[in-house]
Amino acid sequence: MTYKYTITGMFCDGCRTKVEKTLNAMEGVEATVTLDPPIATISMQKPIQTTDFQEVLTAAGKYSIKVFNPNDLKLPVEEVAVELPKNAAGKYYCPMFCEGEKVYDDAGDCPVCGMDLVKAPDLDSAKLLFTCPMHPEIVEDHPGACPICGMDLVPMEPKDSEENKAYNELWSKMKIALLFTIPIFIISMSDMIPNNPLTKILDTQTWNWVQLVLSLPVVFYACWMFFVRAWKSILTWNLNMFTLIGIGSGVAFLFSLVGLFFPDIFPDEFKTHHGTVHLYFEATTVILTLVLLGQLLEAKAHSRTSGAIKELLKLAPTQATIVNDGVDKVISIHDIKKGDLLRVKPGDKIPVDGKITTGESTIDESMISGEPIPVDKKINDDVIAGTINGNKSFVMVAEKVGSETMLSQIVQMVNSASRSRAPIQKVADKIAKYFVPIVVLASIVTFIVWANFGPEPALVYGFINAIAVLIIACPCALGLATPMSVMVGVGKGAHSGVLIKNAEALENMNKVNVVIIDKTGTITEGKPSVEKVFSTQNNEAELLRNCASLNQYSEHPLAQAVVKFAKLKEIPLIEVNDFEAISGKGVIGTVSNDKVAFGNKSLMEQVGATVTTELENKIIAEQKLGKTVSYIAINSVALGFIAITDAIKPTSVAAIEELMRQGVEVIMLTGDNENTAKAVAQELNLSSFKAGCLPEDKLNEIKRLQAEGKIVAMAGDGINDAPALAQADIGIAMGTGTDVAIESAKITLVKGDLQGIVKAKNLSHAVMKNINQNLFFAFFYNVLGIPIAAGILYPFFGILLSPMIAALAMSFSSVSVIANALRLRNVKL
Template sequence: MKHTYHIEGMTCSGCEAKVKKDLSTVENITDVEVSKEDKKAKITMSKHVELNVLQESIGGKDSKYQISLPNSHSKEEVTPNSCCSTDKKEQYSHQHNHQPGKYYCPMHCEGDKVYDKPGDCLVCGMDLVPMKPTDSEEDKTYEKLWHKMKIVLLFSIPVFIISMSDMITNNPLYNVMSLEKWNWVQFVLTIPVVFYACWMFFERAWKSIINWNLNMFTLIGIGTGVAFVFSVFGMLFPHVFPEQFKTADGTVHLYFEATAVVLTLVLLGQLLEAKAHSRTSGAIKELLKLAPTDATVVIDGEEKKISIHDIKKGDIIRVKPGEKVPVDGTITEGNSTIDESMITGEPIPVDKKEEDEVKSGTINGTKSFLMVAEKVGSETLLSQIVQMVSDASRSRAPIQNLVDKIAKYFVPIVVVISVITFIIWWQFGPNPKLVYAFVNAIAVLIIACPCALGLATPMSVMVGVGKGAKSGVLIKNAEAIEKMDKIDVLITDKTGTLTEGKPSVEKIVVKKGDENEVLGKIASLNQSSEHPLATAIVTFAKSKDVTFSKVESFESVTGKGVKGSINQEVILLGNKKLLEQEEIKEFSAIEEQVILEQKQGKTVSYIAIGKKVVGYITITDAIKKTSFDAIQELRRQGVAVIMLTGDNENTAKAVASELNLTDFKASCLPQDKLEYIKKLQEQGKIVAMAGDGINDAPALAQADIGIAMGTGTDVAIESAKITLVKGDLQGIVKAKNLSHAVMKNIKQNLFFAFIYNSIGIPIAAGVLFPVFGLLLSPMIAALAMSFSSVSVIANALRLRTIKI
């Protein structure tokens, strides 16, 4: 369960970090998100924590930090008075609203901070990226950069030609005018490049130094800035420079071409990055395109076209052949086939009939049907998928923390290396010593730009999350990707996870009394329960046309069954534990028959009326066809698969044997599952838990990775880090394969970035010159730097084509 609180007193990132850390130490709190800008804390709990406990954790009532309930409750906020009284569907949907017009820094300089307007990151200066990317936004960004690129090319190419012409014998340009005048031409042509098209790089460099968040723009700004200032100074005051810096004509060697061309190549890298970045966010854009814009509502027998934003719960909607389902709901009339591939990843259309659920964004086949709207707006599955993919795409993997630590020291080290390079060439290099020293020092600064290092993790995460969404695997954050790759134990529930979750009554056996009368009583009792077994009994009773009665004092006994009174007579329906709890001992006469049924993998519930067992009811729930193959594949990958079920020992053993599970444990209450996972974690195991019911929520929250079946309850989904839209165990195999591919891709990117800098910096410093006479000019260094960033992005994009 997740609640939103208001927090006063946070004034800086340090405050934000302290509040988050203190709240995270509170028992039963599994995740904390804190924002000093919004003055909010979103807290995920396995069990409700009182407000005064939260206040104590951050310093008590006299602390500068004060936590309180939200003043007003919008769709984004749920009052956490009681986790039991809060509507669970509302509790889930409030976190999955769209956030139009929100932008974030791809380098995650300030964690999950978002901005309301496009622009540059206040810390590192990178272009902010839209959380909900649209073609128009990304086209606008690309067009803006392309416009600047055209300006840059227009002025940089002549500068480059003028500079390179000096290598021609009897340079023909000098027949037009002198070198001194051509230097002035280069200066004039470089001004638009520096002060218009690429001025943003210098602004970012300045911000990075002021905030001491040194990055690629620090190195770009210092390198090209020094080259430009040096050239201007050398052009205006050549007499102050030593002879080593001067040509035969008495002019100083200038580097306007290095400044212009390097900035051009950096801008080219940004342009290519913008293009590539739009491809990485393609999954979100494709999901957004799935949503139809209007729907046909039936009012008093008449059909009317309205916007999907005007649809209300309870509206009757007609979905015509070929149309997209506008919202989530249930078919009330008609039947058809629905293409659900866009949210499940399965290409085969699914047959749908009356009382079957349909999801927004899926495509109707060749028949028309009526449906009732049950989830609209941000509550629809499609909206939740889009929000989850968006949030996960900009989340940080734990491995990124290592990268951040390295990057923190990387830029200062590069600057030091650049200074050392200058000194060594100045003292020991060939003539002109100062010229060599200056050029090589700048080359070191430019080639070492850590852009590739910064992009290595977030690009792979973004593409991987999008790939998962297309395959029906919804990943809540990047941490889940990293941990999923490391799991060595999978804990799974039985009903709805290994089995279809659609139980049906096979038979009812009554030893004492009339069968229909007994069936009517237990069906009446189960009308108040939402458990799948209860639904099966009620459906079976209705088919037998039995009489239902009024139930009083209904009680659902977790993990055991249900009880209640009809005409002052106590009715029990449940397992052996329920009978023992109610001190009913005389059931040995039918126990042997019950055990025989259980050994065949069936679920059997005892029926007791007035403290006497009168019979039992047998319920079957078919094992999913894909469960066996999925379990074998996971075991092949070294993952132990253990079933924890509330069902009895005999039924559990039969299912475990059929599926060749590693181990199983029967008669588990919710707290038993929780404790079992804790014990495994104490042994050093990385545990994933797959479940679909409310009783699975605590275990899902405790596990290192909670995996919810999309066919299950909202509470289970909210407690999990990964949701399988189709509710199929094969989805776990997909999630495992995807996480492995993403982590492998990240490591490839990091390896490439580190190796590139490890090789590039020494070459730029001139280590090859003594042996091979090779030097790396600043222009070639800039080209190599741009290529490294684009290579990282291209490698991340490969994830779009992998098979999981």
């Protein structure tokens, strides 16, 4: 019995191999698994339930299996964007995402590619500990006095990060490798000196034994991990960079051992004029040392690529000053609870999110918003954790603490996005799947060609060039090309107030050719204010009371503006029954036994309200001035209106102009009326807009544009924008908007400013350009390097590439990719 099943959760050939082995380990099962398409063809001796297959796959990883359906293949497996789970903080993952989102509890190397696992940053700022300068055995989690000597406790220095530990361990091994490799290299190269002075001390054979002894610490201690990884890769058939390094350097070392112990079995062309065999202890140790150098530099670079997250974590202070009964007390930030009153002194970092209750100040929010101009704050204004207070003191109430603060959410989003997998990575994945076998085959062909057609000593030339081919090839440069750029780019965006949910969004933003924008809160400030209340019966106060009472239950910015205006006029609000918010139209309810409706013309039509021509003309006149006008109907009769103004953000005009200059079509979709929308569009020089849009209208417009082949980005800030944000190729939420809108979006602009869309577009372009540079470098390096190592230049120029030079080039190829990615930190957005 043979059946087909669809497998989800596979992202590379390593995943495919693991799934196939897991299924074949089941009794009576023969399985063949393909990655593209992601199908398992399973032959079984007796019927097996799909749940049984699922049980063994769940134990192997986050894989799912179901009976094959042709519709499952509509989306290629490589299009899936991979990102680490939210609980990955503090755990280890492969920087090349060989096993998708899989993480490990302990440090080690990837079982697929062999690279060192990287630790995902802990997203909670470390708890600060205090100790006594005189009695270091005293350690407390809060400041105070030493119980022994009474001295003030001082903060303890933070321990080395995981990256520093890995780097320090590699550096220790590097020192050992250099200590023994340099003498081996000197001994070997001394043969090139006329009247070799070393042979006057010891004969050549004895020096060969010295080289063997000196090579042992390099091979079996400093660089032994490379052979372990190579052996593991062969056992699991997850061939990788270390497979090539292990085979190349291992063959050279074993050849040297056999040549030292059994020289008589080699033909004369392998021997020196002293009668000893040419040994390659220096090639082995130099190659391994250079590879170790590459790992060392890579570890250093990795710590820099995650620097954005570290810098964000540093923004959170470790202590805060709590105010209890008028008394100030310093506490740990981890001890703050909602509702606590906190004093923020001049120059202090704000500890948590909250509101100012006493005082006022100027706050530097540049680390969150990317804008360098300090913001004036007064009583009831929001303040954000990690921002820096100016030269005044104030008291705030804690509203969001721990993981609820905006800073914590930003760190979480940056961490997830920087470790997600972009669709462009599939190019490298497809090549990497066949890379190592092709290189091994090229090495064998190189030896055969040189042995049969090369000049004497042909076997020696063939042997050396075959090793050089193995050593110079570097699949890691291909694998690192995308994730390194994504990691640095996402961090750069976070520091500029552009939060990107995953790498797929970062890549697709570069392709966007249509941007749809909402009006209120997106183009405008989102802080509307009532400018006029008009009543046909000259009872504006009563009309305002009814409207404000109705709107007190609504979250809409226009509703809040009406309530605020009524409070300024000291008009008391009364109870409302049967309140209902009608999305895209307005609100209705019963106030003092009267049925009140407040909203746009569509709402008036829905409730059957009559509108006089005189009232309609007055409303149109207000709308042509760019004001938003809401009708007021009581018992199905329109009795007046409220005109509301919402200033256009100063940056909206410049941002829209820049987007259009870049060839992006900008369309405004608003629920407001035609006249108001037209006035705003004219001020912004927009060529396209649609008014009176309900949430489903925005959704359908996006679908229409997508059907035309357009790549659509949608920017919005309200609950009613959530469906459109989710439908768009790229949903962009204003950070000043609702949580629902932010959750539905793939990009969030912290400052809620259209200039952020320009920044996101520029960042995406810069990252994709950087990725393409990395991929070109990796492809070009291997396409050029392997033939040169094979000796293609020898017939024309007499040039051969030493395996040691090949090792140096291989080591620096990955480092070069990372160094190029780091240039993104200096990109101007």
